[in-house]
Amino acid sequence: MADLFMDTLDIWLMILGITLITAAYGVFMNFVRRPRIATDGSRVETMERTQGVAVCLNVNKCLSLFFIGVGIYAMATGLWATMTWPLPGPYNLVFSDAWPIFGLVTLMLGLAMYVGVDLRYLALPIALFSIPVIVYGVDILVHGLTTEPLFASAMYILLGLAMLISQVPCCLGIMRVSTWVSLSWSY
């Protein structure tokens, strides 16, 4: 019984999975999918713009509520875990301390999407937040933490890379991420 501890990590990891796959859905809807507007069957640019923005606004508004909710939950439970260290020693560093940061970024993103501001201005902090994520991933691998160190570190590193890569086009001005909407204008 010595290894009993307050364990909220299981549900955190599953919520993380839900959020990441939802984020992938948001990326698909806003960046990858090319909306085909069907008033007369042709791809009229102005119609696409109008319709594309309308569609993406709805998607982003709905997704923003999800991100805000998850962000508040992750922030609250993460701050609790950061202050109480409920997990065994080093796991508090790589999980408990990282969780509120995930909540902070998710909440920040959700609020920005809800308000409808230009997300390009979040590019820098989100890219910088990828640094601790990648560091924790390497840390897990180096010290062999968890029963699945390879998978756990891959999860962190892939997420960090996604945060880093998604900002590159924004910084270059290739892809404006004004609530993921303006990109659909160009489709």
Add this chain to the structure above:
Amino acid sequence: MLPRNNAGKYVGVLVMVLLILSGILAFFIGISATFEHTLIWSKWAPWYGMSG
């Protein structure tokens, strides 16, 4: 306009792949941890139906 679209689309696909892969890994680790930790905790309260 067009190159901008394609660049955005390719980066979008790459980001999607990374997010989905890390999401699947998070699910995998979370689900396996759930079974491991529940087993440990169930021994703590055997009177609620745990046989061993």
